[in-house]
Amino acid sequence: MATTEKSLERRDFLSKLAQTGLVIAIGTTSVRRLEAADRLSRGLLASPDGAWQPSVYLRIADDGAVTIICHRSEMGQGIRTGMAMVIADELGCDYNAITLEQGLGDNKYGSQNTDGSTSMRNGAYDTMRLAGATARVLLEASAAAEWGVDASSVSTKNGVVSHAASGRSLPFGKLVARARTLPVPAKPALKSESQFTMIGKMVPGIDLMNVLTGKAIYGQDAKMPGMKIAVILHPPVYGSKVESFDASAALKVKGVEQVIEIPGTPPPSAFFPLGGVAVIASSTWAAIQGREKLKVKWSASPNDSYDSVAYRKELEGSVRAEGKTVRNLGDAPAALGGKKVEAEYYAPHLAHAPMEPPAAVASVKGDKCEAWACTQNPQAARDTIAGYLKLKPENVDVHVTLLGGAFGRKSKPDYVVEAAFLSQKIGTPVKVVWTREDDLGVGYPHTVSMQRLEATMDAGGKITAWRHRIASPPIPSIFAPGQEYHSDDELALGVLDMPYEIPNVRVEVGKAPAHVRIGWFRSVSNVPQAFAIASFMDELAHAAGKDPLEFLMQSLGPDRILDMNATGALKPVGNYGAKWEDHPNDTSRHKRVLQAVAREAGWGRKLPKGEGLGIAVHRSFLTYVASVVHVKVSPKGKVTIPRVDIAMDCGYAVHPDRVRSQCEGAVIMSLSNAMTSELSFKNGRAVQTNFNAYKVVRMAQAPRVIKVHIINSGGPMGGVGEPGVPPVAPAFANAIFAATGKRLRTLPIGDQLAKA
Amino acid sequence: MPIKLTVNGSPQTFDGDPTQPLLWYLRDDLGLTGTKFGCGIAACGACTVHLNGTSVQSCVTPMMAAANMKVTTIEGLSAKGDHPVQKAWAAANVPQCGYCQSGQMMAASALIKKKGKPTDADVDEAMSLVICRCGCYPRIREAIMIAAGMMPATSTTGGR
Numbered sequence: 001m002a003t004t005e006k007s008l009e010r011r012d013f014l015s016k017l018a019q020t021g022l023v024i025a026i027g028t029t030s031v032r033r034l035e036a037a038d039r040l041s042r043g044l045l046a047s048p049d050g051a052w053q054p055s056v057y058l059r060i061a062d063d064g065a066v067t068i069i070c071h072r073s074e075m076g077q078g079i080r081t082g083m084a085m086v087i088a089d090e091l092g093c094d095y096n097a098i099t100l101e102q103g104l105g106d107n108k109y110g111s112q113n114t115d116g117s118t119s120m121r122n123g124a125y126d127t128m129r130l131a132g133a134t135a136r137v138l139l140e141a142s143a144a145a146e147w148g149v150d151a152s153s154v155s156t157k158n159g160v161v162s163h164a165a166s167g168r169s170l171p172f173g174k175l176v177a178r179a180r181t182l183p184v185p186a187k188p189a190l191k192s193e194s195q196f197t198m199i200g201k202m203v204p205g206i207d208l209m210n211v212l213t214g215k216a217i218y219g220q221d222a223k224m225p226g227m228k229i230a231v232i233l234h235p236p237v238y239g240s241k242v243e244s245f246d247a248s249a250a251l252k253v254k255g256v257e258q259v260i261e262i263p264g265t266p267p268p269s270a271f272f273p274l275g276g277v278a279v280i281a282s283s284t285w286a287a288i289q290g291r292e293k294l295k296v297k298w299s300a301s302p303n304d305s306y307d308s309v310a311y312r313k314e315l316e317g318s319v320r321a322e323g324k325t326v327r328n329l330g331d332a333p334a335a336l337g338g339k340k341v342e343a344e345y346y347a348p349h350l351a352h353a354p355m356e357p358p359a360a361v362a363s364v365k366g367d368k369c370e371a372w373a374c375t376q377n378p379q380a381a382r383d384t385i386a387g388y389l390k391l392k393p394e395n396v397d398v399h400v401t402l403l404g405g406a407f408g409r410k411s412k413p414d415y416v417v418e419a420a421f422l423s424q425k426i427g428t429p430v431k432v433v434w435t436r437e438d439d440l441g442v443g444y445p446h447t448v449s450m451q452r453l454e455a456t457m458d459a460g461g462k463i464t465a466w467r468h469r470i471a472s473p474p475i476p477s478i479f480a481p482g483q484e485y486h487s488d489d490e491l492a493l494g495v496l497d498m499p500y501e502i503p504n505v506r507v508e509v510g511k512a513p514a515h516v517r518i519g520w521f522r523s524v525s526n527v528p529q530a531f532a533i534a535s536f537m538d539e540l541a542h543a544a545g546k547d548p549l550e551f552l553m554q555s556l557g558p559d560r561i562l563d564m565n566a567t568g569a570l571k572p573v574g575n576y577g578a579k580w581e582d583h584p585n586d587t588s589r590h591k592r593v594l595q596a597v598a599r600e601a602g603w604g605r606k607l608p609k610g611e612g613l614g615i616a617v618h619r620s621f622l623t624y625v626a627s628v629v630h631v632k633v634s635p636k637g638k639v640t641i642p643r644v645d646i647a648m649d650c651g652y653a654v655h656p657d658r659v660r661s662q663c664e665g666a667v668i669m670s671l672s673n674a675m676t677s678e679l680s681f682k683n684g685r686a687v688q689t690n691f692n693a694y695k696v697v698r699m700a701q702a703p704r705v706i707k708v709h710i711i712n713s714g715g716p717m718g719g720v721g722e723p724g725v726p727p728v729a730p731a732f733a734n735a736i737f738a739a740t741g742k743r744l745r746t747l748p749i750g751d752q753l754a755k756a
Numbered sequence: 757m758p759i760k761l762t763v764n765g766s767p768q769t770f771d772g773d774p775t776q777p778l779l780w781y782l783r784d785d786l787g788l789t790g791t792k793f794g795c796g797i798a799a800c801g802a803c804t805v806h807l808n809g810t811s812v813q814s815c816v817t818p819m820m821a822a823a824n825m826k827v828t829t830i831e832g833l834s835a836k837g838d839h840p841v842q843k844a845w846a847a848a849n850v851p852q853c854g855y856c857q858s859g860q861m862m863a864a865s866a867l868i869k870k871k872g873k874p875t876d877a878d879v880d881e882a883m884s885l886v887i888c889r890c891g892c893y894p895r896i897r898e899a900i901m902i903a904a905g906m907m908p909a910t911s912t913t914g915g916r
Contacts, residue, residue, distance in 0.1 A: 701884075
C-alpha cells in the first residue's frame with residue numbers, strides 16, 4: 001500500500017500552510033510515537049516542581065501524588081476523564097486522587113490537534129498506557145529491590161506496590177526516590193486489558209462538579225490581569241478588507257478606549273485573521289456597543305455576489321456534466337442503462353455554532369506571548385501567532401481552557417491570533433470576544449454539496465453500475481489558490497471507500513469554487529456524502545422492491561475485507577490517517593451494526609399511518625455506525641421523532657457512558673443538519689447570523705428516546721466523536737419516505753413537508 | 757440613581773449604564789462567569805438566571821429591570837453544589853462540554869419550582885429556550901424527572 005500514514009488526514013491540511021509561508025509542525029502518529037519513545041528513553045526533562053517525571057504525560061511527587069498532563073483539548077468528548085481512566089488502570093493508582101493538568105501547546109506531546117476523532121484512538125490510549133506502564137514497572141522494580149524479591153512477584157493497586165507472598169506493601173511516595181534513579185525502559189510490559197478495572201466502567205467526569213457549580217473556565221471566561229476586551233467588526237464578505245473607517249462615534253461610548261485596524265489576510269487566508277476593526281474597551285458590553293457605532297467602508301471582493309440560490313444552480317450544472325474522474329472501476333458509463341435510477345442531493349453550508357463563541361486572551365511582552373484560548377489545536381495557535389507576529393514559536397505559550405463545544409471550528413486559531421496581535425499593539429493583555437454574529441457570519445462554514453447518483457440494477461436487485469458526481473467546494477481552498485474540486489482527502493470520507501459490491505463504479509468531481517472560508521465540521525464530508533449514498537441506497541431498495549435492510553445486506557456482498565487497491569480510485573485512498581492493513585474496511589462489521597440496530601429498533605414492525613422507520617449505515621473515522629430513525633408525520637406535515645436507535649462498533653469503548661453521550665449528541669446534531677440548519681449567503685454575506693435564524697434542534701424537536709448500542713467487537717480502536725453523525729440524517733430522510741412516500745433530497749427539510 | 761440589587765444573597769450597588777444587560781454585570785463586574793454568553797438576543801438561553809425566582813435571559817435583561825430584585829446565578833443555586841437539580845444532573849451524567857449547563861439547570865430549577873412535577877409538554881416548553889449543541893436533551897429530560905422525584909436516580913431513559 002502506498003497510502004496513508006502521512007498524507008490524508010485533516011490535520012495534514014495544515015501542511016499546506018507551508019505554502020503560505022508558515023511552517024507548521026505536523027504530528028503524525030508515527031512521528032508522535034517516535035518522539036514519545038525518544039523522550040522516554042532519554043529519561044526526560046526536569047519536572048517543574050521537582051517531581052519524578054517518567055513520561056512527558058505523567059509526574060509522581062515525593063508524597064506519591066500523581067499528576068497527568070492532558071495534551072488534547074476537552075470539548076465535551078470526555079478526553080480528560082478518559083485519559084485519567086487509562087492512567088489509573090495501567091499505572092494502578094486511585095482515579096479520584098489523580099490531578100490533571102492541561103498541557104501547553106508543545107511538540108513534546110506529539111500531535112495535540114483535537115480533531116479527526118483521534119483523542120483516544122490516536123492520542124490517549126497507547127500514549128497513556130505507555131506512560132502508566134513505564135511508571136509502574138519502575139515503581140515495582142524499586143519495591144522489589146527494597147525487599148530483595150523478584151519484580152515479577154509484586155503488583156500495584158491504588159497507589160501501593162505489594163508483595164503478596166510476604167504481605168509487604170509500600171505506597172508510591174516511598175518508592176519515588178529509588179524509581180527516579182532507574183533507567184527508563186523502552187518497552188515496558190503493558191497490562192492485559194482483562195486486568196483493567198476502570199476502563200469499561202461508568203466514571204463521573206473529571207470536570208463534572210466544576211460544570212455543575214459554574215466554576216468551569218472556558219475561553220470566554222479566561223482572564224489576565226489588566227486585560228482589555230476587544231470586539232471586532234470583521235469584513236462581512238470573504239476577501240473584502242477595510243478601505244476606510246470612522247471611529248468617532250464608537251470612541252464616544254463610555255468604556256471604549258481605542259479603535260484599531262487589524263490588517264486582513266487575502267484569500268486563501270488559512271488560519272490568519274480576516275482583518276477588520278477592533279474596538280478595545282474596559283468591558284465586553286462597552287466593546288459590543290462601540291462596534292455598533294463603527295462606520296467602515298469595505299473594499300469590493302470577488303465574493304460580493306456569492307448567492308446560495310444561484311450557487312446551487314451552478315453546482316447542479318457541474319454534476320449534470322461529465323466531471324474529472326477520480327475513481328473508475330469497470331465501465332460504469334457503458335453499464336449504466338436499462339432500468340436506471342438517478343437522483344440529486346443537496347446539503348447546504350452548515351455552521352459549527354458551538355454554544356461558546358470563539359474567544360481568547362493573550363499578552364505579548366517584547367518577544368514573548370502567552371495566550372489562553374478555547375482551542376482544539378494549541379500548536380497551530382502557537383505557530384500561527386508566531387508567524388503573524390514574527391515571534392519564535394518557542395516564545396509563544398498557548399494554554400488551553402475548556403471548550404464550550406467546538407465541532408471543528410476551534411481548530412482554526414484566527415481568533416487567538418487576533419488577541420495576540422491586539423495585545424502587541426496596545427501593550428496590555430487583550431481578550432477577544434467573538435459574538436454569535438461573528439461566529440455564524442464570518443466563521444469557517446462546512447462545505448455545501450450537490451451530488452448526483454445514478455445506478456443500474458439487474459433483475460435480482462444487484463447493483464451493476466454506479467456513478468457518483470460531486471460538486472462541493474473543498475477545504476484545501478483555505479490554504480491554496482485554485483482549489484475548486486472536492487479533494488481526494490474529502491472523497492475518502494465515504495465515496496472512494498464506498499463498501500457496496502458493485503462491478504462498475506465511476507466517481508467524478510465537478511467544479512465548485514469556494515466563496516467563503518471552507519472549514520471542517522464534525523464528520524466533515526461524510527455528512528453530505530453519507531446523506532446522498534445512504535438515501536440513494538434506500539431509493540434503490542424501493543426501486544428493486546426490496547426491504548431496505550435486506551437490500552443493504554445484499555449490496556454489501558459476502559463478508560470480506562475490501563481490497564483498497566482494487567477500488568478503481570486513481571490515487572491511494574486515505575483511511576483517516578491509519579493504514580488499511582491495521583484498519584481494514586470490513587463488510588462484516590457494516591453488517592453487524594446494521595443487524596444490531598435493526599433488531600434493537602424492531603425493524604420491520606408495522607406502524608400506524610404517517611409513521612415510518614428509516615435505516616442507514618456508514619463507516620467513518622475507522623468506526624462502523626448504523627441508525628434506525630422512527631418518525632411520525634402529522635397530517636399537516638409536522639415531524640416528531642419518538643425514537644432513534646444507533647449502533648456503534650468502535651472496536652473497544654474505553655468509557656462506554658461517554659461513547660453513549662457522544663452518540664446521543666451525534667444523533668441530535670445530525671437531526672439539526674437534516675431538519676433545521678442551513679447557512680446561506682446573499683451578496684456574499686451570511687444570511688443567518690444568530691440562533692433566531694440559524695436553527696438547531698431544541699428540546700421539543702429532539703427525539704424522545706435515543707437508544708445507543710455499543711458493540712465491543714474487539715476490533716482495532718476507532719473514533720467516537722464524529723462517526724455517529726453521518727448515518728442519522730439519511731436514516732431520518734428514509735424514515736420520512738417510509739412514513740409519507742415523499743423523498744427528501746434537499747437538506748434541511750425545513751417546511752418541505754408542511755401542508756396548509 | 758444607583759441600582760440596588762441582591763446577587764446570590766449579597767447586596768450589590770450598580771451605578772453604571774442602566775441599560776447594560778445583567779449578563780455583563782454578572783460576568784465582567786462581579787466575575788460570576790458561570791452565567792454564559794451565547795447569543796446576546798435571548799435566543800439560546802445560555803445566560804439564564806433567576807430574577808426573584810423566575811428564569812430570565814440575562815443577556816437582554818437591562819440592569820434597571822433588576823433593581824431591587826433578587827438575582828440567583830448558578831454559583832448561588834446551592835451552597836455546596838447539592839441542589840436537587842445539580843444532584844440529578846450528576847446522576848444522569850448530563851454534561852458534555854458543559855457550557856450551556858448553567859442555563860439548563862437554572863431553567864430546570866425554575867421549572868420544577870413552578871410546576872412541581874412538570875409534564876413532558878412543560879419540559880418541552882420551558883427547556884426549548886435553552887440550546888444544547890452537544891445534544892444532551894434526553895439526559896436533561898431524564899435529570900429533570902429525577903430532580904422532580906418522578907424517577908429514581910438510577911433509572912434511565914437515554915439507553916444506559
